[in-house]
Amino acid sequence: MGDQTDVQQTARAVPAGSLVGIVGAGTMGTGVAQCFAEAGHPVVVVDNDPGALASGPARLHAGIRTATLLRGGSRQSRAGAPASRAESLVTWSAELADMAAAVLVVECAREDEDTKERILRELDRICGPEAIFASNTSCIPVSRLGSFTGRPDRVIGTHFMNPAPLKDAVEVIRAPETSDLTLERTEGFLARVGKHALVVRDAPGFVTNRVLMLTLNEAAAVLGEGTADAETVDRVFQDCFGHPMGPLRTADLIGLDTIADSLEVLRRHTGEDRFRPCPLLARLVAEGKVGRKSGSGFYQYAPQHLAARGGTGHG
């Protein structure tokens, strides 16, 4: 109960109308933008792909509609803001300079260290000295990301799960350099969007993806070797283990490109070859069949999934 009170007090300390910046208008960036907008924060989402910016508003609209339905049709979001207002709080831009006034930036660009390095170096130049940089990285050590900035004490990992608006918890990665104040303020931001932090130490893949990425890769290998078809692989996990979703549908929801990138990051940072993407996963990514967001992966998807990208995955 003491912890709960602490989190509520910290949440109250976070300025209500302060600007939140999101880098990357993809699956996660759009979902995280929804979380903050539904809590009443103005949000600017920046992406360097005009296609992602163009499709962002429709995907945000679909995300808000799905979340509203799953919350029982209430016109209020979980965190309190009317659903219609949330959409109007989000702006879309190609310029990182538009987030100069942000108190918090959540970096949700693709899982590529060079990309994240370029973004963090530029943000460090653009944003005010107090701004916190939170990365949604799946696997890259947060200490490494902090080293790209002159403010490693204000860099932290906030690993939102997919779909972000529907999950109650965020894996928060504290690097050795991350300050107590940064952790406390980050917990405050998360409390404001109705989520609690599960704080873990910094390591490649943290807790979630050190385990999950190997599982997804092995499920793909089992399918590729012909041990079972995709439906049967997934049903083994659902019917025998009680998982809400099997590993191959989860992989399609996350994005097979994101999984292959994450495995390569894990392989590079651990030096362990067991993280090498299996042949089937590598082939599907090379063919552009990266899961729901492309219309096919281990399964085929109807067009409405491309807008909604909903489900009960993780990431």
Ligand SMILES: NC(=O)c1ccc[n+]([C@@H]2O[C@H](COP(=O)([O-])OP(=O)(O)OC[C@H]3O[C@@H](n4cnc5c(N)ncnc54)[C@H](O)[C@@H]3O)[C@@H](O)[C@H]2O)c1
């Ligand atoms: N998909 C998941 O289930 C999931 C879950 C948790 C964490 N993550 C992590 O979240 C991050 C984003 O993943 P995603 O699934 O949203 O990927 P995505 O491919 O859907 O979106 C990534 C976006 O980043 C943009 N981008 C690339 N370079 C950029 C740059 N220099 N400036 C601005 N935008 C840039 C791309 O145009 C794209 O729109 C990754 O680090 C990923 O590992 C993903």
